[in-house]
Amino acid sequence: MYYKISNTASSTTLNETFHTLFKYPHLYQKQLMINGIEEVTIPIIAMEERNYMVPAMWGMLPENYEDEWSVFQETFNSLNIAVPSLDNLSWCTEALIQRRCLIPVTGFYTSYLIDGELYPYFFHKKSNLPFCLTGIYNRTLDGFLTCTVLTTTAREELKQVHNLNGTVPLMLPRDQHQRWLDPHLKDNILASLLEATPDFNLVGHPISRELFKNQISYTSMLAPVYYKAAPTTIILTKNKELILP
Numbered sequence: 001m002y003y004k005i006s007n008t009a010s011s012t013t014l015n016e017t018f019h020t021l022f023k024y025p026h027l028y029q030k031q032l033m034i035n036g037i038e039e040v041t042i043p044i045i046a047m048e049e050r051n052y053m054v055p056a057m058w059g060m061l062p063e064n065y066e067d068e069w070s071v072f073q074e075t076f077n078s079l080n081i082a083v084p085s086l087d088n089l090s091w092c093t094e095a096l097i098q099r100r101c102l103i104p105v106t107g108f109y110t111s112y113l114i115d116g117e118l119y120p121y122f123f124h125k126k127s128n129l130p131f132c133l134t135g136i137y138n139r140t141l142d143g144f145l146t147c148t149v150l151t152t153t154a155r156e157e158l159k160q161v162h163n164l165n166g167t168v169p170l171m172l173p174r175d176q177h178q179r180w181l182d183p184h185l186k187d188n189i190l191a192s193l194l195e196a197t198p199d200f201n202l203v204g205h206p207i208s209r210e211l212f213k214n215q216i217s218y219t220s221m222l223a224p225v226y227y228k229a230a231p232t233t234i235i236l237t238k239n240k241e242l243i244l245p
Contacts, residue, residue: 001078001080002079002080002108002109002149002151003035003036003037003077003079003080004034004035004036004098004104004107004108004109005033005034005036005042005105005107005108005126005133006031006032006033006034006035006105006106006107006109006110006122007030007031007034007042007043007104007105007106007221008030008031008105008106008107008128009030009106009129009130009131010030011025011028013041013129013130014028014043014053014104014130014191016130017130018045018053018106018109018177018207020045020050020051020052020053020105020219021051021052021053022043022052022053022055023049023052023053024054024055024224027041027055028043028053028147031108031225032221033221033223034058034107034199035160036058036059037079039059039069039070040056040057040058041055041056041057041058042055042056042058042103042117042147042158043055043056043103043104044056044102044104044135044137044145044147045101045102045103045132045177045181046101046137046181047097047098047099047101047181047183048146048183050178050181053104054145055145056101056123056137056144056145056146057069057146057147058079058146058147058148058149059072059073059077059146059147059148060078060081060092060095060136060137060138060146060147060148060175061138061140062080062091062138063091063094063095063138063139063147064138064139064140064141065138065144066140066141066148068228069146075190075203076190078148079135079148079149080148080149080150080151080169081148081149081150081151082150082151082152082153082167083150083151083152083153083170083194083195084152084153086114086194087162091094091138092136093134095137095138095187096136096190097190098170098183098197099136099137099138099139100135100136100137100180101134101135101136101147101181102132102133102134102135102136102177102180102181103132103149103222104130104132104136104146105130105132105133106124106125106129106130106131107122107123107124107125108122108123108126108133108147108169109121109122109148109207110123110204112206112230112231112234114146114229115229117229119206119207119209119227119229120206120207120208120209121204121205121229121234122204122205122207123202123203123204123236124202124203124204125201125202125203126201126203130173131171132171132172132177133149133150133169133170133173134149134169134172134180135147135148135149135152136150136172146223148171149169149170150169151167151168151169151170152167152168152169152170152194152195152198153166153167153168155181155228162167168193168198168200168241169198170196170198171172171198171199171200172193172196172199173199174195179193180193183232186236195196196200197200200236202235202237202238202239203233203234203236204233204234204235205224205225205232205233205234206224206225206226206227206230206231206232207221207223207225208221208223208225209225220239222224
């Protein structure tokens with residue numbers, strides 16, 4: 001489960017990186033840690049407005065849902081949805097066909113299980129520039145967008161770090177972004193994108209367990225922390241994982 005992300009890029013950097021504009025620029029704020037367990041809004045690039053970044057609640061609700069976000073999340077945590085399960089979730093089927101999105105971030109947090117202890121890791125681009133997670137979205141009855149991050153099964157060589165549930169976020173190469181958002185995308189192309197190996201090229205390092213566990217968010221929380229039992233650096237590329245002691 002990936003329920004914490006980071007977006008520390010300026011609005012200008014996001015605009016220039018993804019060639020889009022914020023539809024409501026006054027709503028965007030940089031955040032070191034965005035905790036999806038709380039009711040939060042994040043920017044997405046939605047299929048219906050591909051030239052803009054628009055706000056969406058993280059944690060997808062069924063289309064035209066009218067009850068509280070928290071009520072649904074207590075029943076079904078939809079911060080992430082695994083690609084293999086999409087066929088079994090009727091309220092996701094139409095979204096996959098008609099409402100795909102990209103979710104700009106500067107990093108995400110995950111945990112690494114080592115000898116019975118959890119170590120939080122922060123994964124990001126070496127350049128610290130933003131990149132996109134792949135998602136789908138719905139619209140509530142009162143017009144709010146809600147989204148989820150799609151995850152896919154990790155290859156065997158990547159499961160060492162993502163060893164709690166064996167999944168990784170679905171990330172597409174930049175040259176496939178517009179294809180993902182294409183409303184006329186053919187079924188066979190969509191299927192191939194869903195089966196694509198995540199386009200990682202990310203670097204991960206352990207961060208303070210106390211800061212992470214207690215939801216303490218300030219600049220130094222992203223600083224690497226040395227633990228004797230945990231690798232100091234994990235480099236993820238499209239086809240392999242490199243663990244540095």
